[in-house]
Amino acid sequence: MDSTQVDAYLRRIGVERPARPTVDVLREVQLRHLQTVPFENLSVHLGEEIVLAEKRLLDKVVGARRGGFCYELNGAFGSLLTALGFDVSLLAARVHGDEGRLGIPYDHLALRVRAVDGSEWLADVGFGAHSHYPLAFEAREEQEDPGGRFRIVEAPQRGGGNAADLDVVVDGRAQYRLETRPRVLGDFVAGAWWHSTSPASHFTQSLVCSRVTEDGGRITLSGRTLKVTGPEGAREERELETGEEVLDVYRERFGIELDRVPTVRNPNRSG
Template sequence: MGEKLDRMGLEAYFRRIGYEGPQEATLQTLCRLHFLHPLAIAFENLDPLLQRQVKLDLASLEQKLVQGNRGGYCFEQNLLFMAALMALGFRVSGLAARVLWGRGEDAVTPRSHMLLKVELPEGTYLADVGFGGLTLTAPLRLEAGWEQATPHEIFRLDREGDMWRMRAKLGEEWRSLYRFSLDEQFLVDYEITNYFISTSPESHFLHSLMAARPTSEGRHALLNDQLKTYDLNGSYDLRMLSSGEEVVAVLRTIFGIQPTDLSGLGDVLEKKVILKQA
């Protein structure tokens, strides 16, 4: 178990995501929070890209994602969400997953992604507010083979021995996001992986700009100089960005990211991302 938000921190978190509902540990509350969180707090990797430390202690997460109007990646997003759920009395624990998205269906990958397990009277649910361009906008019941609709895509969990596989239906095709076990993980486990993916020259988080945010109408996804805006049917429009200044404007207006503490961000993005793609 990790830290939980105190009363002031919880109220600030609610303001950040626009939540005004009941403060009880119910499935209805979980569903509403799980929808609002990713719509308000974008997935992004600005700190690793700019070689800045990614801190996972709760005070740093609150300062960055809540008070600083920034986003973050899976460890930051789900640790903050976990702290909020625990403050409300939810029984929640951390899990780890091996990412398969963009890789082969049987690829062997490290446990580089965090998700949450939530125990409710209705059963066990999975929560994950930090998987980039396909971040869940609703919790999923931990039940094999059941097609589960969310405000965005349809998802399915498949049992594979002691492991589980999460799939999303894109058009008529089922695509694997990741595989995971139910072994509980702790902050020390995430800190090791976080250090690697935020500092290693082999990590793609150091070489490509990524940002993602679902909306009520679809999703926005930014990869370097390519901005895709998806509708709820999966169709998208592509916009090519031509300068670091334009990227910064998109981060602010479309993704709601306010990187006021990152001086010279436009110049750095132009050198490392935009011009590299030319």
């Protein structure tokens, strides 16, 4: 990223250019990213190609003021952090599913980030509901966050797992299993293709657009169901009646301009 691209990205998330890559800066840019750049899978249902290349990610997230799913959001965010002076590694993860099953290889992309003081952090703006702030990577005790109580623990070695794998646990439930070997963005192409095309992927089965709200809650549009959750858990839910109303919510609540309402490409799949 050049200086002009960095400035545009920072304007997109409403952050002044920082002087140094400190932990406080990392906390600020992660929270602001979660508040301003939605987690969304609209491209899957609009027939838009998902390309894991820095320029294409910046064109989408910054230029078109869109969001994306993990590969896009953490891919772009990692580029921004690197440009700001942080030492960033891309890490692969597999999401924990029902009955202890793990998702596909390269199921998720997260970031290991080293700040100027040498401390290391797990940064993730691409999981949907996750921690609002980076998690201390080496800490094994519980970490309190507005998004829940998080722990990073050594993963059990069942099923041929790697001894270095870590489980990210929230509120006592394993969320994803994280490898510690650094990857490059191109390693995730097959995972992005699978999640955007496979009938077995939950991303092809439903529509989602979600972000953290300024009060620490969350707003989510799933198809035509609008859900607003407050920081204390109070929840409002309503069904949008018209396509025009759907497009208005995308525009006014998520900053996304669409010329047509996305429709689920794989509506008959269940489970």
